[in-house]
Amino acid sequence: MPHPPDILIAGAGPAGSAAAVHLAQAGFRVLLVDRAAFPREKPCSEYLSPEAVRHLADLGVLATLERDGAQPLLGTRVMGPRGARLEGRFSEAAVRPFRDAGLALPRRILDQRLVEAAVAAGATLCERTMVEELLHDGGGVAGAVLREASGARRAVHARLVIGADGLRSVVARRIAGHPGSRGAGALLRQLDPEAPAAGAALRPHGRPSAPWLSRLAFVAHVEDVPGLDGFAEMHVSDAGYVGLNRIGAGLANVALVVPATLGARARGRLDSWMFDELERFPGVRGRVDRRRVTRRVLATGPFAYRARRVITDGALLVGDAADFFDPFTGEGITSALRGARLAADVAARALADGGPATEARLAPYLAARRAAFLGKWTMERLVGYGMIVPRLFDRAVARLERRGLAHTFIGVTGDYVPASAVLNPWFLARMVL
Numbered sequence: 001m002p003h004p005p006d007i008l009i010a011g012a013g014p015a016g017s018a019a020a021v022h023l024a025q026a027g028f029r030v031l032l033v034d035r036a037a038f039p040r041e042k043p044c045s046e047y048l049s050p051e052a053v054r055h056l057a058d059l060g061v062l063a064t065l066e067r068d069g070a071q072p073l074l075g076t077r078v079m080g081p082r083g084a085r086l087e088g089r090f091s092e093a094a095v096r097p098f099r100d101a102g103l104a105l106p107r108r109i110l111d112q113r114l115v116e117a118a119v120a121a122g123a124t125l126c127e128r129t130m131v132e133e134l135l136h137d138g139g140g141v142a143g144a145v146l147r148e149a150s151g152a153r154r155a156v157h158a159r160l161v162i163g164a165d166g167l168r169s170v171v172a173r174r175i176a177g178h179p180g181s182r183g184a185g186a187l188l189r190q191l192d193p194e195a196p197a198a199g200a201a202l203r204p205h206g207r208p209s210a211p212w213l214s215r216l217a218f219v220a221h222v223e224d225v226p227g228l229d230g231f232a233e234m235h236v237s238d239a240g241y242v243g244l245n246r247i248g249a250g251l252a253n254v255a256l257v258v259p260a261t262l263g264a265r266a267r268g269r270l271d272s273w274m275f276d277e278l279e280r281f282p283g284v285r286g287r288v289d290r291r292r293v294t295r296r297v298l299a300t301g302p303f304a305y306r307a308r309r310v311i312t313d314g315a316l317l318v319g320d321a322a323d324f325f326d327p328f329t330g331e332g333i334t335s336a337l338r339g340a341r342l343a344a345d346v347a348a349r350a351l352a353d354g355g356p357a358t359e360a361r362l363a364p365y366l367a368a369r370r371a372a373f374l375g376k377w378t379m380e381r382l383v384g385y386g387m388i389v390p391r392l393f394d395r396a397v398a399r400l401e402r403r404g405l406a407h408t409f410i411g412v413t414g415d416y417v418p419a420s421a422v423l424n425p426w427f428l429a430r431m432v433l
């Protein structure tokens with residue numbers, strides 16, 4: 001890039017790539033930096049609701065993803081810890097979705113296609129390059145120090161830095177004014193393939209939004225899991241849950257999420273521990289053959305963190321860098337894509353007259369996020385807390401199914417039915433009474 005970029009985006013996951021597409025299309029010079037080289041793996045259940053599909057269509061990648069073999073996803077079945085079950089079909093929710101089906105496909109493909117879209121829109125991509133530090137000028141953020149794979153460092157000035165660098169965001173730590181917690185322990189370093197090199201900050205930035213909900217996730221790709229159809233399955237037990245999701249012809253995503261104290265036992269034997277644990281779930285037992293694994297088990301966590309600051313002079317956060325609660329109602333990709341749209345709109349207005357992207361000019365982004373996500377944040381916590389009381393959770397699952405509310409519930413978790421459809425006294429009473 002001959003001139004300094006207008007906007008430097010740290011992280012080319014769904015949030016960073018989508019923001020890059022929108023801002024490059026709006027005519028800004030965008031530098032998109034990722035420490036990984038694409039295609040890269042990412043521990044994720046790889047479930048996309050119809051709302052995510054709408055964003056992918058807007059970004060111009062939907063047809064390509066379908067050609068890549070993305071599987072149609074009709075909805076979700078939830079199996080409760082005491083035997084209750086529900087089936088929520090996207091097309092039967094209170095609000096009609098963008099399409100009747102969501103999609104499921106490996107992140108390796110999804111994220112690669114989004115990066116390609118960013119480059120096609122005009123963004124410059126720098127892979128194997130880490131954002132290490134932020135540059136400051138007069139108190140505001142003025143760019144970043146990048147470290148390339150060779151170890152070479154260079155300073156890049158930009159009018160705006162967007163932190164889209166995920167759950168362990170360096171940008172979030174720096175704009176919160178602290179260097180990050182160090183030495184979170186060898187365990188997470190060993191468990192988490194995304195964890196930076198030893199000695200770097202390992203814990204997510206910001207503050208735990210539910211410290212007692214500290215969980216770890218283990219994700220595998222496994223062939224020939226019997227009984228999988230167009231529905232994702234969530235099997236909940238007293239100590240965590242398992243998600244099964246068909247992501248390709250004969251290929252399933254298998255995700256196990258457990259309390260961090262339990263997950264710590266995986267130390268040194270990630271694969272065997274995960275497959276042993278799966279056998280504890282009655283609806284999963286005997287279905288996942290460890291000999292049919294096609295990708296090594298990836299581990300990540302803990303989650304449930306929220307950034308202390310989402311905007312400051314010269315910088316803002318988007319996607320997991322801003323907040324992430326739990327994969328169960330996750331829809332993190334939809335939030336990342338939607339957040340990127342909101343961030344890009346505000347950033348484009350803030351930078352339009354050539355002036356600085358001050359915190360005051362970026363403030364509408366906070367309001368837009370609140371309007372877009374407040375209901376979802378509340379809903380996520382409701383489900384997260386409900387899971388801690390298995391009897392209550394089971395009761396709610398049974399009521400939702402019996403009273404024909406399961407479709408709407410799944411539509412809310414899928415982000416296309418407003419959360420108010422669930423967060424009202426009538427619905428909540430029918431769910432638990």
Ligand SMILES: Cc1cc2nc3c(=O)[nH]c(=O)nc-3n(C[C@H](O)[C@H](O)[C@H](O)COP(=O)(O)OP(=O)(O)OC[C@H]3O[C@@H](n4cnc5c(N)ncnc54)[C@H](O)[C@@H]3O)c2cc1C
Pocket residue numbers: 010011012013014015016033034035036042043044045046047048129130131132164165166167168169170217218219255300303318319320321324327330331332333334336
């Ligand atoms: C177990 C699990 C299952 C999930 N399942 C689902 C699901 O089924 N559906 C769903 O919608 N969501 C799911 N999520 C959530 C989803 O994965 C995230 O919300 C989503 O990936 C957020 O996108 P992002 O772009 O913000 O961050 P990421 O996808 O994490 O991308 C961040 C990028 O930043 C890069 N990066 C990090 N640090 C730096 C740095 N210092 N410099 C440069 N680059 C950097 C990384 O390499 C990465 O490419 C799940 C999450 C977990 C943990």
